[in-house]
Amino acid sequence: MTTTLLRIATAGSVDDGKSTLVGRLLHDAKAILADSLDDIARTSAERGFGGETPALDLALVTDGLRAEREQGITIDVAYRYFSTQNRSFILADCPGHVQYTRNTVTGASTADAAIVLVDARHGVLEQTRRHLGVLALLRVPQLVVAVNKMDLVGWDEQRFSDIETDILQIAAGLGITQSAVIPVSALNGDNIVDASSLSDWYAGPTLLGLLESLEPGSGQGAGRLDVQYVIRPQGALAAGLDAEEYRDFRGYAGTLVDGRLSVGDSVAILSNGQPASSRIKAIRTPAGMVETALAGAAVVVQLSEEIDIARGDTIIAGELDAAVREIEANICVLAPAKLTAGQQLLIKHGTKVAKAKIQSLDHVINVADFSRSAATELNLNDLARVTVRSSAALAVSEYQDSRTAGSFLLIDPSSGQTLAAGIIEAQNAAA
Amino acid sequence: MTITANAPTQARRSVLDALEAESIHIIREVLAEFENPGLLFSGGKDSVVVLHLLAKAVFPARVPIPVVHIDTGHNFGEVLKFRDQVVARYGLNLVVGSVQDYIDRGELTELADGTRNRLQTRVLLDTIEANRFDVVFGGARRDEDKARAKERILSLRDEFGVWDPRNQRPEIWSLYNGRHAPGGHVRAFPISNWTERDIWAYIEQEQIELPPIYFAHKRQVFERDGMWRAVTSVSQPAKGEIVSIRQVRYRTVGDASCTGAVLSAADTVPKVLDELALATLTERGATRADDRISAAGMEDRKTEGYF
Numbered sequence: 001m002t003t004t005l006l007r008i009a010t011a012g013s014v015d016d017g018k019s020t021l022v023g024r025l026l027h028d029a030k031a032i033l034a035d036s037l038d039d040i041a042r043t044s045a046e047r048g049f050g051g052e053t054p055a056l057d058l059a060l061v062t063d064g065l066r067a068e069r070e071q072g073i074t075i076d077v078a079y080r081y082f083s084t085q086n087r088s089f090i091l092a093d094c095p096g097h098v099q100y101t102r103n104t105v106t107g108a109s110t111a112d113a114a115i116v117l118v119d120a121r122h123g124v125l126e127q128t129r130r131h132l133g134v135l136a137l138l139r140v141p142q143l144v145v146a147v148n149k150m151d152l153v154g155w156d157e158q159r160f161s162d163i164e165t166d167i168l169q170i171a172a173g174l175g176i177t178q179s180a181v182i183p184v185s186a187l188n189g190d191n192i193v194d195a196s197s198l199s200d201w202y203a204g205p206t207l208l209g210l211l212e213s214l215e216p217g218s219g220q221g222a223g224r225l226d227v228q229y230v231i232r233p234q235g236a237l238a239a240g241l242d243a244e245e246y247r248d249f250r251g252y253a254g255t256l257v258d259g260r261l262s263v264g265d266s267v268a269i270l271s272n273g274q275p276a277s278s279r280i281k282a283i284r285t286p287a288g289m290v291e292t293a294l295a296g297a298a299v300v301v302q303l304s305e306e307i308d309i310a311r312g313d314t315i316i317a318g319e320l321d322a323a324v325r326e327i328e329a330n331i332c333v334l335a336p337a338k339l340t341a342g343q344q345l346l347i348k349h350g351t352k353v354a355k356a357k358i359q360s361l362d363h364v365i366n367v368a369d370f371s372r373s374a375a376t377e378l379n380l381n382d383l384a385r386v387t388v389r390s391s392a393a394l395a396v397s398e399y400q401d402s403r404t405a406g407s408f409l410l411i412d413p414s415s416g417q418t419l420a421a422g423i424i425e426a427q428n429a430a431a
Numbered sequence: 432m433t434i435t436a437n438a439p440t441q442a443r444r445s446v447l448d449a450l451e452a453e454s455i456h457i458i459r460e461v462l463a464e465f466e467n468p469g470l471l472f473s474g475g476k477d478s479v480v481v482l483h484l485l486a487k488a489v490f491p492a493r494v495p496i497p498v499v500h501i502d503t504g505h506n507f508g509e510v511l512k513f514r515d516q517v518v519a520r521y522g523l524n525l526v527v528g529s530v531q532d533y534i535d536r537g538e539l540t541e542l543a544d545g546t547r548n549r550l551q552t553r554v555l556l557d558t559i560e561a562n563r564f565d566v567v568f569g570g571a572r573r574d575e576d577k578a579r580a581k582e583r584i585l586s587l588r589d590e591f592g593v594w595d596p597r598n599q600r601p602e603i604w605s606l607y608n609g610r611h612a613p614g615g616h617v618r619a620f621p622i623s624n625w626t627e628r629d630i631w632a633y634i635e636q637e638q639i640e641l642p643p644i645y646f647a648h649k650r651q652v653f654e655r656d657g658m659w660r661a662v663t664s665v666s667q668p669a670k671g672e673i674v675s676i677r678q679v680r681y682r683t684v685g686d687a688s689c690t691g692a693v694l695s696a697a698d699t700v701p702k703v704l705d706e707l708a709l710a711t712l713t714e715r716g717a718t719r720a721d722d723r724i725s726a727a728g729m730e731d732r733k734t735e736g737y738f
Contacts, residue, residue: 003445003446004445004446004449005446005449005450033710033711033712033713034711034712035711035712035713036713076581076596076597076599077581078577078580078581079573079580079581079623079624080574080580081573081574081624081626083626083628088446088626088629090624102601103601105601105603106601106602106603109603109604110604110605228456228459228460228463229459229462229463229488229489231489231490231491231492232492233491233492233493236492236493236495237491237492237493238486238489238490238491238492238493238494238521239493239520239521239522241491246491249491251491253459253488253489254459255452255455255456255605284490286448286451286452286455286487287448296448296449296452297448297452298451298452298455298456298459298488300490311463334601334603348606348608351460351463403604404604404605407603407604407606408606409603409606409608411608411610415610415612416608416610416611416612417600417610418600418601418603418608421601421603421604
């Protein structure tokens with residue numbers, strides 16, 4: 001049987017019981033081995049967790065760095081791994097307090113699904129709205145809201161129902177179409193892996209049950225290859241290969257980010273800003289030569305014409321939409337630096353790096369309600385709509401059509417720091 | 432014969448396909464964006480898998496970068512022999528940084544407990560500097576340790592080789608940014624997202640050869656701290672520790688002075704996979720004395736520049 005990979009991200013704070021939820025998920029999915037459990041049991045006992053009835057503090061599972069253990073906080077995104085019979089999960093555990101925007105953007109950028117935590121006692125808070133807003137901007141395909149600490153509200157169906165209504169209304173307003181709300185107690189393990197007897201009124205799946213049933217995202221749209229690396233072995237052929245067969249080998253290596261490519265397809269190429277066209281002669285994947293490769297595959301493509309193609313160029317099945325120099329994007333500032341209009345930057349889009357600048361800073365976005373306000377400079381964790389102008393023509397898509405062709409980084413040319421992550425909302429055809 | 436990858440009937444990519452593609456993507460980004468990469472290669476299963484992926488990433492060209500081995504002087508003979516066979520088979524350049532040489536020259540002092548894992552850091556950093564590597568690939572995985580769970584795929588090190596876990600560069604989508612300050616370098620971890628079980632399943636799928644000590648064999652061992660330690664010139668039983676011949680295998684291949692074996696009858700890759708499905712101890716917990724010192728053992732070594 002083929003097992004599939006699902007990438008998930010969590011958003012929420014320690015107060016919502018996020019660490020406990022992640023610990024519970026890993027514990028009940030039997031992803032924590034005996035020696036780690038012993039450590040957790042020892043520390044739980046030392047701290048007197050559970051008081052009269054000593055218990056495991058599952059939040060300790062997610063403890064990482066020394067400072068986090070000392071201060072009882074999480075500082076940075078941590079990656080966890082667990083699997084069930086037919087699925088492997090990569091969980092990006094994003095801290096809720098410190099730099100939550102930067103961390104949530106990081107974790108959510110590759111996620112097929114995101115879990116947001118809400119404390120049943122408090123319902124939807126400002127922070128919940130912010131998390132939902134970031135996830136909506138990043139268009140995480142599936143939202144899962146875990147209403148936690150249901151034990152502390154006596155498993156009150158009405159309470160859950162009110163929170164669920166609030167969440168679904170906010171989600172709809174943000175354009176989130178795929179969402180599910182689940183009543184849980186991470187502390188006691190209700191509805192995490194096993195269905196709870198305390199919530200007869202809830203007919204939906206458990207958290208893990210839902211995660212197992214979700215379909216991983218796949219790149220739709222036209223076949224697209226951003227050339228990473230040109231393979232021309234010449235004298236330096238891998239051992240054991242026939243020198244004659246590979247004498248003039250020239251292959252374009254990259255990841256097929258969207259759609260599919262087949263041998264014989266006519267392709268458009270954006271090479272150093274200039275359009276060209278050719279036909280696919282051969283495709284190699286790690287498993288060998290293939291007729292067709294699909295999104296996600298690491299491929300080497302050979303073309304029927306000799307064209308000067310280098311890293312940063314793009315090969316697209318069919319026709320190339322206009323390559324542009326100006327893009328409208330939502331950006332999230334990831335570094336402790338000021339960003340202003342006119343500042344010299346680098347843009348990294350696909351495998352292309354080019355000089356760029358922020359042409360105009362249109363407005364700052366309040367992520368809780370998507371309201372706008374004017375600004376002349378951007379700081380860490382700000383979200384803003386900007387127009388970016390690139391020195392090189394870029395073959396972009398809107399982010400809603402392609403997470404890869406629709407995203408970019410802005411980099412500080414002197415320090416090399418990643419300043420911002422960009423989500424392309426529109427492209428301006430005018431060069 | 433042509434194979435159609437992801438034919439409609441199997442459009443859902445398998446876990447190994449997805450992990451392999453992600454790793455090859457990372458490797459190609461690093462090869463393209465850096466001037467002078469190297470591959471840290473111990474002969475251990477994780478570095479063997481990285482080398483296999485590297486060869487796939489550039490096929491049909493030869494692996495274009497040297498392999499770097501930090502030799503503690505306490506390695507298992509079988510592993511060194513395997514290392515040299517692999518180097519010959521791929522036609523690689525091998526760079527060796529020798530901890531023993533540093534000790535012989537008086538530049539490093541043997542630790543009281545005789546273990547040398549911690550001594551590797553200095554030799555690693557010197558070797559990186561002497562060879563002007565601006566990036567080195569490593570086979571670290573995030574599931575190995577809680578400090579590694581927070582590691583980036585491209586991890587920046589300053590001119591002192593120091594890792595600053597509180598000030599890491601965010602990695603968004605699959606857009607990697609390897610720009611670094613002059614004098615610093617980058618560690619690239621292309622198999623960050625693989626688990627121990629993924630590694631073994633891939634070794635099975637690709638029929639990758641490993642050093643023989645990964646498989647069950649008879650060895651003179653004694654028990655210490657719940658681990659089975661081989662009797663070697665650098666690992667001798669203390670008074671009261673009883674030597675016996677047991678069937679064991681290694682889950683990790685490190686310095687013989689601090690790596691333990693597990694009792695095992697798994698003499699083939701499928702049997703190792705079966706054994707892992709029932710394993711109750713983590714890979715490092717079961718076999719690495721140096722990670723048992725404290726909860727932050729790995730974090731402390733990493734911040735100093737350990738791989």
